[in-house]
Amino acid sequence: MSRFSLGFLAQRRKGAKFFAITVIVLAVASVSGQSIDPNAPSPVRSNSITGRIAARDLGDARLTDHYYTFTGTPGDLLITVNSTNLNGDIDVFTATTLRPLLKLTVYAENTAPVTKGIYLRKREELILRIEARSPNDDEGTYRLSFGGSFEPILGGPEITEAETPATAETRTPGTNRVSSVGARINEPEPPVTEVATATPTPEPTPEATPEAKPVETPAATPEKSPEAATEKPATVRNTRGRRPVARRPAPRVRETPPAPVEEPKPTPEPAPEVGPRLVIETNDGTLINRSMSTVKRVTVENGQVVVTGKDGKIDRILLVNVVRMSIAP
Numbered sequence: 444m445s446r447f448s449l450g451f452l453a454q455r456r457k458g459a460k461f462f463a464i465t466v467i468v469l470a471v472a473s474v475s476g477q478s479i480d481p482n483a484p485s486p487v488r489s490n491s492i493t494g495r496i497a498a499r500d501l502g503d504a505r506l507t508d509h510y511y512t513f514t515g516t517p518g519d520l521l522i523t524v525n526s527t528n529l530n531g532d533i534d535v536f537t538a539t540t541l542r543p544l545l546k547l548t549v550y551a552e553n554t555a556p557v558t559k560g561i562y563l564r565k566r567e568e569l570i571l572r573i574e575a576r577s578p579n580d581d582e583g584t585y586r587l588s589f590g591g592s593f594e595p596i597l598g599g600p601e602i603t604e605a606e607t608p609a610t611a612e613t614r615t616p617g618t619n620r621v622s623s624v625g626a627r628i629n630e631p632e633p634p635v636t637e638v639a640t641a642t643p644t645p646e647p648t649p650e651a652t653p654e655a656k657p658v659e660t661p662a663a664t665p666e667k668s669p670e671a672a673t674e675k676p677a678t679v680r681n682t683r684g685r686r687p688v689a690r691r692p693a694p695r696v697r698e699t700p701p702a703p704v705e706e707p708k709p710t711p712e713p714a715p716e717v718g719p720r721l722v723i724e725t726n727d728g729t730l731i732n733r734s735m736s737t738v739k740r741v742t743v744e745n746g747q748v749v750v751t752g753k754d755g756k757i758d759r760i761l762l763v764n765v766v767r768m769s770i771a772p
Contacts, residue, residue: 477509484510484570486596491588496529498577506531511571512538515563518592524549525556529583531575535561538568549585551578563592723748724767725760735770 477494478485496507524533526549535545544561577583721738723731731750739751748765750758 479508479510481508481510481570481572484512487511487513487571487589488595488597490590490593490595491586493584493586494573496573496575496577496583496585498580498582506574506576509573511573513569513571513589513596514594515561515567515569516592516594517563517565520561520563520592521558521590522547522560523556523558523588523590524585525554525588526575526585527551527554527583528577528579528581529575529585530578531573533587534572534574536570536572538570541570544569549575551583560591719770719772721750722767722769722771723750723760723765725764726766727764729760731758731760 492511494509496509499505499507522533522535522545524547528551529549530551531549533545533547533549534543536543545559547557547559549557571587573585575583575585719735721731721733721735721741733750733752737752737754739753741751742749743762746762748760748762748768750760752758
């Protein structure tokens, strides 16, 4: 074989290898990770995303939430939804204010694609939420395609399905799973982990040591001094009769007369109000009826009727609410 033929075959092999790598990269780019955390939505890298929602156990009415984020530019943003075996809603919010922009309901019986549009006046960072569940024991799938003023998010880390599972379920040990028809689903037994128990080493018993007996010291006998040997004569006391002590009379306690109880003075009745009276009636039914002898002044300030009393109390009534105002005898 000539050198030209060998070079041609090598070029063909390199081209086929490059084509296979390109197809694999495009296939991976079309599948986006599914994030269940609203604070860390999965970025949309291409103009379409696909996802799966696993079926829940019988009696579990919870919905599964998937969150995505992408960018919308000024214009009409088009979203096409194609779902199978799912009941739920698809919502689009603004990322900063969480203002709802679109809501689309999907049904398990309807597998036809549905397209809806959003008109954007400015560039917006958007959050897409898919909230749905499977009505039976089969998993549900969805595919969303974007068009119009859609802009994918380029760069940055991407959340994959291995990092964030599609459905985060916590099961209590000892509980049995059942399907939608009541059949029991056997759970795999947890692996048995052997724990090596360390055998305690016997401690040597200490040998009994003979107790040391205390040394008895003889008590020192006090020596008698020659002075103590001579006994002193006992002193004789003169016993005289003592006079009896006369008892003192108890001191007299002076009785203090009880303090007079002051009777409460009757409160004086207020003097009857005489003279002209100020009458103000408002449209909400409020009626002010006061004697002019208790009013210091009546003024109109900043669209309000201000009534100042001699006791310092001030009443303010909006002028637009006054229906009638008069000073009558």
